[in-house]
Amino acid sequence: MKKFLALVLVLILASSAFAAENPAKLKTTSQLKTEKLAAQRGTVGQYIAEDLLGDKKGDLLTTYEKYVDAVSALLQGKVRAIIMDEMPAKRFIASVEGLAIMDEALSEENYAMGFKKGNAELVAQVNKALAEIKADGTLDKIFAKYYETFLAGDSSSIKPEDIDFNKGAKGGKLVVGTEAGFAPYELKVGSGFIGIDVEMCAAIAKKLDKELVIINMNFDALPMAVSTNKVDLICAGITVTEERKENMDFSDNYVVGAKQVALVKADDYEK
Amino acid sequence: MRNNYQSRKALSRGDLLLGLVGIYLIYLLYASGFFTAEAWADFNRRFYQNFVKDRRYMMLVDGLKATIFMTSGATLIGLIVGLILSVIRVAHKGGAKIPVLNWLAESYITVLRGTPAMVQLLIWNFTIFASARDLNTQYIAILAFGLNSGAYIAEIFRGGIEAIDPGQMEAARSLGLSYGTSMKRVVLPQALRNIIPMLFNEFIALLKETSVAGYIGIDDLTRAGQNIQALTLEHSQPLVMVAIIYLVIVMLLTKFVSKLEQWLSRGRRR
Amino acid sequence: MAVIEIKDLHKTFTLTDGRKLHVLNGITTEINKGEKIAVIGPSGSGKSTFLRCLNRMEEPTSGSINFNGEDITSNNCDINKVRRKMGMVFQHFNLFPHLTVRKNLTLAPVDLKIMTQEAADERAKILLERVGLADKIDEWPERLSGGQKQRVAIARAMAMNPDVLLFDEPTSALDPEMIGEVLDVMKELADSGMTMYLVTHEMGFAHKIADKILFIDKGVISEQGTPDEVFDHPKQPRTIEFLSKVLRH
Secondary structure (H helix, E strand, C coil), X not given: CHHHHHHHHHHHHHXXXXXXXXXXXXXXXXXXHHCCEEEECCCHHHHHHXXXXXXXXXXXXXXXXXXXXXXXXXXXXXXXXXXXXXXXXXXXXXXXXXXXXXXXXXXXXXXXXXXXXXXXHHHHHHXXXXXXXXXXXXXXXXXXXXXXXXXXXXXXXXXXXXXXCXXXXXXXXXXXEECCXXXXXXXXXXXXXXXXXHHHHHHHHXXXXXXXXXXXXXXXXXXXXXXXXXXXXXXXXXECCHHHHHHEEECCCCEEEEEEEEEEEHHHECC | CHHHHHHHCCCCHHHHHHHHHHHHHHHHHHHCCCCCHHHHHHHHHHHHHHHHHHHCHHHXXXXXXXXXXXXXXXXXXXXXXXXXXXXXXXXXXXXXXXXXXXXXXXXXXXXXXXXXXHHHHHHHHHHHCCCCCCCCHHHHHHHHHHHHHHHHHHHHHHHHHHCCCHXXXXXHXXXXXXXXXXXXXXXXXXXXXXXXXXXXXXXXXXXXXXXXXXXXXXXXXXXXXXXXXXXXXXXXXXXXXXXHHHXXXXXXHHHHHHHHHHHHHHHHHC | CEEEEEEEEEEEEECCCCCEEEEEEXXXXXXXXXXXXXXXXXXXXXXHHHHHHHCCCCCCCEEEEEECCEECCCCCCCHHHHHHCXXXXXXXXXXXXXXXXXXXXXXXXXXXXXXXXXXXXXXXXXXXXXXXXXXXCCCCHHHCCHHHHHHHHHHHHHCCCCCEEEEECCCCCCCHHHHHHHHHHHHHHHHCCXXXXXXXXXXXXXXXXXXXXXXXXXXXXXXXXXXXXXXXXXXXXHHHHHHHHHHHC
C-alpha cells in the first residue's frame, strides 16, 4: 500500500516538473532555424522546414498526419512553430485561441492539380475547363464564398448537399483524391465534402460532363494514388514544386502566391 | 459456483492499481481546474461543437458502421482462408501426401504473419488493385484484412485441432471411420470448444487493426474522429470519444467471450 | 482356419534426427477363429506396436498381414472396411467426451450406414447390458469411473460386431480396485468364443484365459506356447528372466 502511495506521489511531482518555463519570445522567422518545428507530412511546409533546419532537421522537425495534431503539439509546447499554408493557418487563428501567424512569410507558392505523369489528354481537358471557370467568374465566386464564411470562423453555413457533383453524368466519372483536413480547401462534413478545391473540381467535372467522385485519404498517400491510377487527379491545395514535377504532371495554377507561414503561440510571439 | 466465490474475494492488486490510477487522473483534472463552473461550461460547449451540432455524431456512427462492416467481412474471409489452410496443414501432418500444398500454406502463413497488416493493405490497394477503380475501397480493405487474418485463424484452427488427444482420432479410425469423418464427427466438435473463444479474440484484434484503413481513404471510426477534429479544430474530445467507443465494444465482446467459454466448458460436464 | 495370418512383419521408425529405430524385426504368427492370444514382454519390446500394426494404426514397414484371406497391407485394401471387423480397446479408453455413452456406441454403425439409429440403440443397450452398464446409456463419459469407461470402450469396440478384438494393455491405466471388473467383462467375452489378441501385464489373467502366449523381445517372438509351457516351463533365458521379475511382485 505504501509503495502505491509513493508511486502516485512520484507521478504528481513528475507531472509538475514537465511544465518548464519558455525561453525568450520569437521575433523573426530566422530564429526558427534552431527551434523545434512541425509540418504536415508530405506538404511543402515540411520541405520549407527541412530547408530552414538543415542538418538539424532530424532532431528538430516533427511531421504529423493531421494539422490538428500539429496544432495540439504547438499548444502543448512540444514544438515552437508549425510551417503551413496561410489560409488554413488563418482558419486556426479564427477558431483556436492563443495562436498567431508570424508576419514574415517563408515563401509564396502556387497551387495546381496533380496528374499521373504523361496523362496529357486529361491535363489538357482540365486546363481548358479551368480556364473557362476562371473566365466566367465561377472560381472567384467560390473563393469569395469560403473567405467570407471560413475566415469568420463559421463553417456550418456551407452544406455538402448543396454542391452539385453532377451525378449520373454521361461522360463517366472524375475521381479526385484529396485529404479532407485542409479547410478552407477541403473538409469532410457529415458524410460529404466541402471546400474550395471540392467546388472547383465539381465545376470542372460539370464542364467535362463527368460525375465527381471524391476519395479522402492521407496527404502522403496522394502521389501514390494518382501514379497508380487509383484516382484521375489529386487536388488538395498541392503546391507546385520542381521536385514534384519530376514525378507527376500539373494543371495550370489555380492559386498564385499562397503564402507559407509560421503558426506560433500568441504569447510566444513579439512583433 | 466457483466463479461466484472468486468474485467475492478481496480486491486484487490489479484492481487497486487501477483505482489509484483513476484517483490520480481525477487529481490531474482537479489540478487543471476542470471542476470549476467555467471549465465545465467550456467542456459542454466543445462537446456540443464536436458531436451534437449539425448531427456530427452521425460521422462517428457511420465510421463505426464502416469499422464493423470491415471487421465482420474480414473475419468471414479469414474463417474461410484459415479453414482451408489449417485443413491442408493438419492433413499433411496426418499423413496426406501434399508437400507442395503444405509448403504453399506454410509460406502463406509465414509471409502474412511476418509483415504488418498496414503494409499489406497498402500493397493491395495501390499495387494489386491499383486499376480497380470502381471497386469500393472497403472491399479491398476487407480482402486485405481478411487474407491477413486468415493466416492467424489458420494457426488458431491448427492449434485447436492439435490440442486434441491423438487417441481420439485413433479411436474413431479404429471403428472404421474415414479420416474426414473422424475429423468431422470426433476431433472438430471437441476442438471447437477451444477454437471459438480464440476466434472472438481474433475478431477483437481485427476490430482495432482496421483503424489504419483511413490511410487508403476509408472513413472508419478512427478516421471519423480525425474528420471531426479537422472540422472543429479540437484535438482531444473526438479522439477520446473514439477510444471510448472502441473500448466499450471490446469490453462487451470480451465479456461475451468469457461467458461463452464458461458455457462451452459447462457443456462438457453436463 | 486362420483369421489373421502375419508373415515376416517389420516396423522401423525414423527418428527426427534421421536415425532408424527397428521395433519389429520379422514376426510370423497366426490366430485362429475363437482363439485367444496373449502377448507379453518387457516394455519397449515392440508388443504394442505389433498389435497396432494388425489394423494398421501403425503402417508396417514390410511383411504381410492376411485378414480373412485378404492382404490388408496392399494398396488396394480398403482399411476402413477391414477395421470395422477388428475392434480395438485402448489403454486410455479414448471415449469421445463430447458424446453420451449411447452416441459413443452408435456413432460408427449409424454414420457408416450399417444400422439405423434405432437398431444401433437396441444393440447399444444389449452390449451395455453385457458389460453391466445398462443404466449408464445416457451418461457422459466424464461422469464414469475408469473401470466403467473401459467397459464402455469394450462395448464400443463390439458395436460393429467384429471378428476379432485387439486389446492394447486395457488395464494398465486403471486403479487396482477397478481392474477386476474389466477383466471380468473380458473373461465373459472370451468364454463366449470371441477371437482376441491381448497385450497385457496381467500374467495371471493371461494364464487363465489365453490359448497361446507370445513372448516378444527385441521385436521378435522369442518364445511361444500354451500358458503352461511358457509360464511354468519357459525355455529361453530372456523369458525366465522376465517372468522372474514380473511374478516376484
